[in-house]
Amino acid sequence: MLVITATDDGLLTAVVDGCEAGRVRVRPGTSTITDLYVTPAHRGRGHGRRLVAAAECRLREAGMTRADVDVPGPDDGFFARLGYDVAAQQRARDLAGPLAPEGVALVTLTDPGRRLAALADEYALDLQEDEHLTPRAARHAAERRLSELRDPRDHMCTVTARDEEVGWAWLGAPRRAYPEMGRLVQIEIDEPYRGSGFGTRALAAVQGKMRDQGLSRIGLNVHGANARARRLYDRLGFAVTSQQMVKDLRGRW
Numbered sequence: 001m002l003v004i005t006a007t008d009d010g011l012l013t014a015v016v017d018g019c020e021a022g023r024v025r026v027r028p029g030t031s032t033i034t035d036l037y038v039t040p041a042h043r044g045r046g047h048g049r050r051l052v053a054a055a056e057c058r059l060r061e062a063g064m065t066r067a068d069v070d071v072p073g074p075d076d077g078f079f080a081r082l083g084y085d086v087a088a089q090q091r092a093r094d095l096a097g098p099l100a101p102e103g104v105a106l107v108t109l110t111d112p113g114r115r116l117a118a119l120a121d122e123y124a125l126d127l128q129e130d131e132h133l134t135p136r137a138a139r140h141a142a143e144r145r146l147s148e149l150r151d152p153r154d155h156m157c158t159v160t161a162r163d164e165e166v167g168w169a170w171l172g173a174p175r176r177a178y179p180e181m182g183r184l185v186q187i188e189i190d191e192p193y194r195g196s197g198f199g200t201r202a203l204a205a206v207q208g209k210m211r212d213q214g215l216s217r218i219g220l221n222v223h224g225a226n227a228r229a230r231r232l233y234d235r236l237g238f239a240v241t242s243q244q245m246v247k248d249l250r251g252r253w
């Protein structure tokens with residue numbers, strides 16, 4: 001028989017016939033479920049599902065309206081089957097192999113103000129939706145988070161084709177923990193030019209530039225709802241290295 005015990009610091013333990021079968025943690029004061037683990041001998045019997053259900057129950061009792069999980073690597077369908085949606089993904093790929101930027105060039109953006117202001121507008125709309133912030137709070141948070149992301153070593157550039165500006169990209173300098181990995185903070189093709197292969201070619205140009213800088217990998221973050229960008233990254237071999245998933249706890253249960 002399965003019994004789930006809980007401690008005040010948010011650790012839930014599944015015990016079967018006196019043996020520990022698995023555990024999960026609800027991070028105190030947050031909506032985050034972490035450290036889900038079922039011992040190999042007890043897998044495939046629904047204990048993981050029951051542990052997550054118990055963790056969600058704790059969150060509801062604490063007044064939380066959502067549950068968040070960090071999944072290392074792509075979700076194998078476990079959390080999706082439990083009703084979790086992708087909130088964001090981290091993706092990466094090696095800068096190996098041929099690249100075809102055909103006809104697309106990256107030109108340093110001397111005044112990124114207009115592009116950054118438009119990015120802050122879009123980011124603020126996402127934050128209103130995702131974090132239920134007021135428009136004013138969302139705008140403030142978007143500007144603050146974007147300025148925290150900026151590094152003087154970053155490179156912002158326009159994407160041009162036949163000397164015409166078709167979009168822009170923000171190439172982030174590597175973080176200390178991953179010195180070999182360039183970061184693509186943002187890439188955008190302006191609306192009238194989308195769906196014509198510019199995104200694909202701009203990404204090839206970005207990767208070529210990073211390779212020229214001696215980097216061997218490129219990493220990026222993509223919003224879960226951005227199906228178009230996710231498709232593009234799938235097609236270009238950007239593997240999911242981790243993802244955040246979220247479930248609305250307000251419905252029936």
Ligand SMILES: CC(C)(COP(=O)(O)OP(=O)(O)OC[C@H]1O[C@@H](n2cnc3c(N)ncnc32)[C@H](O)[C@@H]1OP(=O)(O)O)[C@@H](O)C(=O)NCCC(=O)NCCS
Nearest residue numbers: 187188189194195196197198199200221222228229231232
């Ligand atoms: C994501 C984004 C950069 C893609 O740019 P794009 O220029 O539309 O990309 P592409 O044209 O190369 O590819 C898009 C589609 O057009 C198709 N396409 C049409 N003509 C094409 C051509 N000549 N060559 C290649 N692909 C072509 C592609 O097959 C692709 O189809 P898919 O959506 O089924 O994968 C663009 O939609 C954008 O700027 N979005 C807003 C900003 C954003 O979300 N940025 C990503 C942040 S992580």
